[in-house]
Amino acid sequence: MNKSLTILVNCTDEKGLIYKITRVLYENGLNIVKNKEFVDEANNRFFMRTETEGEADQKVLLEALTRELPPNSRIEVVPDRKKKLVILATKENHCLGDLLMRNHFNEWNAEISAVISNYDLLKDFTERFNLPYHHIPADALSREEHEQLLISTIRNYEPDYIVLARYMRILTPGFVHQYKGKIINIHHSFLPAFIGAQPYRQAYERGVKIIGATAHFVNDHLDEGPIICQNVIPVDHTLNASEMAKAGKGVEKMVLAQALKLVLEDKVMLSGNKTVIF
Amino acid sequence: MNKSLTILVNCTDEKGLIYKITRVLYENGLNIVKNKEFVDEANNRFFMRTETEGEADQKVLLEALTRELPPNSRIEVVPDRKKKLVILATKENHCLGDLLMRNHFNEWNAEISAVISNYDLLKDFTERFNLPYHHIPADALSREEHEQLLISTIRNYEPDYIVLARYMRILTPGFVHQYKGKIINIHHSFLPAFIGAQPYRQAYERGVKIIGATAHFVNDHLDEGPIICQNVIPVDHTLNASEMAKAGKGVEKMVLAQALKLVLEDKVMLSGNKTVIF
Amino acid sequence: MNKSLTILVNCTDEKGLIYKITRVLYENGLNIVKNKEFVDEANNRFFMRTETEGEADQKVLLEALTRELPPNSRIEVVPDRKKKLVILATKENHCLGDLLMRNHFNEWNAEISAVISNYDLLKDFTERFNLPYHHIPADALSREEHEQLLISTIRNYEPDYIVLARYMRILTPGFVHQYKGKIINIHHSFLPAFIGAQPYRQAYERGVKIIGATAHFVNDHLDEGPIICQNVIPVDHTLNASEMAKAGKGVEKMVLAQALKLVLEDKVMLSGNKTVIF
């Protein structure tokens, strides 16, 4: 017996929460393997993530926790299961390639179901890994029409998360709402610097001495969603914009992989427009 | 009312520990502000650090926790109080200077009681901050005789921790045992690389591309005590040994300051020859 | 004989420049100790910094170089001399303290002539290092009137550079022009993110996972001058804005010190609104 459940709690802060939650787990025969909590004092919110081992009925557990915790608490009891991903890409190969390789070698408790792109450039590469590649061109289509085609393809795969692996088109609020909290993007700058198009060009023009990458959930505002991971590398005056773009590929794929790992392990909780990373 | 206590537990792992500990805190009217735990599966040990607010009798709390937890548990109930430090230095000024400045501006919940050195080079500088400076030369003395003089001076200050701010003499096991778990050293390499004398010289000879610093507790074996913090900076072929030594000063003082901050906030627990950092 | 001169060239790029410059140096009996060059292809500019040893007449050298290089070249022949600094501060002590300590221990080929502040908070500290502290309050003065007082004090010291060590007032274009290319500021964010007031508050609100610091020359546009150095540290959801401000102090003082070191060693050349760092 080694079944594992992860309990996620997001509720109003009050005295005794850890005690009450761990008592429920104890009384249901669960052993705590990892436990992390955070009190957001500014907003009086309590966050907790608890990894357990032992067998328990998910529904019973959820009901018991609901009884103990304040009204309107958000409580999740998450079983350990393989999550499904759909990747959206455009022309760049480095983030997609890194994800396909990790998928191929079963590095994560996840599987990529399909790759979708508005170009066919990455088709041959994707198919070498025996994965479906959907080429959905955007030409002559309105943004909404194109997204309708995306959605009808995505729907077939019922993904847990949609990963934008340098997908270079802006998504409409309609699309974003359809997959609220489930779209992860990698932006090629350390946000909030260099929002929008051509961040390396912007970085070059500004003469910065570091460039970076940001993985974030997508919301209605371009490049303004909750940040999951960020990292940077040093640069200097000898790099022009396109050399910065090349140099940045390594940090982009690393940051995206780190963020995805955290999300797939249920270690990322949303707190307004920010993330709590456990 | 905002009295704060920190509870530190290090015991054999078993089911229900978080529940049992937090129940005691709850029943004693304490609110948990921060809680971190770690299960060392390889050694079947459980570690927990809990910051609380609310008034409680330290002794009552300790007894209640002792009743709940396995035999031979190490339990500490630590009140929030200013800790006292004695600094040992030799000739280098950068780590000492950084500590004196932070002390002068009350950056930490600690106070430096005195500086002791086998040289008088840093006397004028130390006294500018109105701190006692004890010049205890080692010339013509055996290692033990010199340390006896150190000990009789240190004794007057009853420090919580002794900080070796680039103190360049090796301490005997006798001295180390006297202050077991209370001596913090900054070593000017990323240990275990370049143990012992002249690590920058060694780094230069080896042609490494990173140099670093390690803050650690001192034990009987030179540069082998439990590591608290480490960091590195990039270097290249243009730096000779003495330029590396200069370049490394910044990371040395930063790593020492980070380690001391963690220790002073009771966030460092010992686990064999390693540290658990909460 | 070990006199050292540094030659700085910034001119239109053309074939043979390194050959022509090094020929002049060779014919004047100088040995090259260090040589770095950079061709900015986008703007067709050539930059070179050459450290030499050997005795030569500065004026003769400058004339010979001027003859060899394209018209309108900017050529400097810089002798190795102690540079003078005036520090402007407000209330924060960490950057000032770090600079005063480095000055006290003669870490650089520079000397701090005086500290000027609109508050008297750092007076006692500064005077411990036997340095003049000018308290010039800004109350009831227009920005221009206050700056006139600053200027008349600064004038007495004829500084090579003015260092803004967390000086929290915005300088007028009039002041900036008076000291064009000679004012170095440390901004407490990785620019261009979080320009202006309270960057740590902005960083906290945005939920970033890295914070940083930027040392730059001051120009007419707030926080938009040429960047010299930048660095970052990781943060997470557990830090509020004031904890980020505390955590950022270390990187601020390190970045400012790195930038100053480069400037004092004549390793920073201006290229439009960017820097070339040799």
Added chain:
Amino acid sequence: MNKSLTILVNCTDEKGLIYKITRVLYENGLNIVKNKEFVDEANNRFFMRTETEGEADQKVLLEALTRELPPNSRIEVVPDRKKKLVILATKENHCLGDLLMRNHFNEWNAEISAVISNYDLLKDFTERFNLPYHHIPADALSREEHEQLLISTIRNYEPDYIVLARYMRILTPGFVHQYKGKIINIHHSFLPAFIGAQPYRQAYERGVKIIGATAHFVNDHLDEGPIICQNVIPVDHTLNASEMAKAGKGVEKMVLAQALKLVLEDKVMLSGNKTVIF
């Protein structure tokens, strides 16, 4: 016309070297695109790397430079050409995968000719990229016998460099001498810490707070060859040895890729047991 030659010089230091070298280039009609030099004062050696554009006869250039420079100078005139690589691997896929992907997308001025392994685990993966995979088992063979098989396979490809992408067998001096200065290894620690087998296990036992990777040329002494690149990532007490191994994969593949890029661009010169990186 945009032919490019790179000139590499390693000679005894003396006055006028840059002048003499650049005069030859100038007189041969070459334009210098990039120029870097380094004087190793401790050993009185001069290193220079010059990228040029323009057409020139390689042999004529080499002879002219040889006439100008001190006897026994090592001078190379390197044309810009695609280099050939043979990869040796064992069971780990992350470094190999990263290299194959970069090769597939023509990221470098190089091509992987073949992959050789003592296991057949990575055969399917390699062949997806249409590259030959040679499975040469070591079972029941002496070290020398196995290496003879390797050599006869490698010989068919005449590679410029042999890359050990986590190849887990120790090479004999015989093999190393055959490919002197041409074998690049990635070691999974920040050398010289944790030489030899199971560096992550060693790192875990020592309780370090950073782990890293080192790319180096292979010489006769295990993990003691000239270091090209190193980098680290932070770790903490929560990671056991196998989790450190997983966490370290990202930095391993990044460091190996950085080192290879430098080598392929002729930016790495050997200086005794160290490297000069231009």
